[in-house]
Amino acid sequence: MESVNKLVKFESQVAGHDNILCLTTNDLMVFKPSSQQEREFYEASQQHEEFMDWIPECYGTLRSSTENEKELLDKGQDVAPVLSDNITDIPTDQLANLDDILFLCVCVCHLCLENILHGFTRPCIMDIKLGYKIYEDTADEAKRNKMIKNAQGTTIESLGLRISGMKIFDSVERHYTSYTKQYGRERTKDNFLDGLLSYFYPTYNLNNESNNNKWILEHFIDTVSDIQGFVEEHAELQLVGCSLLLVYEGDASAAQAAWKRMLEEDRQDDANIDKPVNDNDGVSGGADDAADADDDADAIQKDMEETGPKLCDIRLIDFGRSRWQPGRTEQEQSFIKALDNLMGLLDQVIEQSP
Ligand SMILES: Nc1ncnc2c1ncn2[C@@H]1O[C@H](COP(=O)(O)OP(=O)(O)O)[C@@H](O)[C@H]1O
Ligand SMILES: [Mg+2]
Numbered sequence: 001m002e003s004v005n006k007l008v009k010f011e012s013q014v015a016g017h018d019n020i021l022c023l024t025t026n027d028l029m030v031f032k033p034s035s036q037q038e039r040e041f042y043e044a045s046q047q048h049e050e051f052m053d054w055i056p057e058c059y060g061t062l063r064s065s066t067e068n069e070k071e072l073l074d075k076g077q078d079v080a081p082v083l084s085d086n087i088t089d090i091p092t093d094q095l096a097n098l099d100d101i102l103f104l105c106v107c108v109c110h111l112c113l114e115n116i117l118h119g120f121t122r123p124c125i126m127d128i129k130l131g132y133k134i135y136e137d138t139a140d141e142a143k144r145n146k147m148i149k150n151a152q153g154t155t156i157e158s159l160g161l162r163i164s165g166m167k168i169f170d171s172v173e174r175h176y177t178s179y180t181k182q183y184g185r186e187r188t189k190d191n192f193l194d195g196l197l198s199y200f201y202p203t204y205n206l207n208n209e210s211n212n213n214k215w216i217l218e219h220f221i222d223t224v225s226d227i228q229g230f231v232e233e234h235a236e237l238q239l240v241g242c243s244l245l246l247v248y249e250g251d252a253s254a255a256q257a258a259w260k261r262m263l264e265e266d267r268q269d270d271a272n273i274d275k276p277v278n279d280n281d282g283v284s285g286g287a288d289d290a291a292d293a294d295d296d297a298d299a300i301q302k303d304m305e306e307t308g309p310k311l312c313d314i315r316l317i318d319f320g321r322s323r324w325q326p327g328r329t330e331q332e333q334s335f336i337k338a339l340d341n342l343m344g345l346l347d348q349v350i351e352q353s354p
Pocket of ligand 2: 015016318
């Protein structure tokens with residue numbers, strides 16, 4: 001059988017231990033080696049619709065098909081789950097569309113997740129680890145000590161935040177720059193902001209993209225604030241060692257196209273609801289009225305979720321140590337504080353924008 005669809009290394013991964021994989025034929029999904037705990041977390045999250053907006057959609061788990069299964073697939077028959085470690089080369093000319101992939105996503109190994117970078121031309125990506133406490137209460141002493149040592153002297157201790165990695169497109173020089181985990185470990189409380197400025201303003205080029213950047217920053221702050229509100233109200237949600245994945249479009253013309261599309265869709269929404277003034281008006285005039293645009297994050301978020309050029313996205317990822325714990329009655333206040341710190345820093349980025 002000819003191999004037309006392979007799983008290969010996901011080149012846009014900016015942090016993490018294991019190789020994230022993707023398919024060669026489309027960029028809709030990524031495949032993350034996962035623990036039972038992370039799989040359970042995604043499953044339990046399905047009960048919380050609001051929270052699902054802030055995490056990648058999870059399509060199931062993937063394992064490789066056996067020769068026997070491939071034959072059965074060819075014949076259009078059902079396949080019973082079989083474990084296998086070899087998932088790097090699935091000869092799956094059947095996997096040409098989502099349904100076929102979901103058909104195979106029945107067992108263990110890799111979580112099949114929505115690729116947050118889908119819809120971007122030149123995504124600028126930053127992974128920020130969240131929380132002062134990055135070990136679980138259930139961790140044994142050795143694990144706990146290892147995690148504490150790992151956080152020592154980093155901004156996890158001082159801010160409850162650490163840059164795990166970044167990949168930034170310079171739209172003037174037209175090349176990517178990557179920042180490793182080491183870069184994040186070397187940040188201090190006092191120069192963390194420089195890291196954020198490098199991410200949001202790689203070129204210090206005063207063209208119209210700075211207009212978008214202010215809107216993007218405000219959108220990120222609003223989303224972090226919404227997440228914080230949700231976490232405060234849901235003590236049963238224990239987030240440990242998760243990250244925020246921030247993405248914005250680094251290609252100036254693609255960003256412009258995304259911006260125009262959002263404005264156009266808002267105009268259409270306005271027309272459709274047959275109301276001369278509504279919440280979306282600020283965004284309709286948004287390119288030159290960023291203040292009003294603040295109020296329209298929800299409407300724009302909805303726009304961005306549809307296919308088409310995307311201007312930005314922000315999601316929680318990496319739940320290997322997180323849990324939904326029914327009956328837990330107190331939320332970890334230091335996690336809330338870490339989110340406060342991030343919002344404060346993003347505010348400072350806006351203030352210091354070129
Ligand atoms: N759903 C996703 N869409 C796009 N990129 C992702 C997605 N999930 C993870 N990544 C990329 O992979 C990296 C590592 O993912 P993460 O879940 O943090 O794994 P680890 O448990 O190894 O830290 C992230 O920093 C990001 O670059
Ligand atoms: Mg991670």
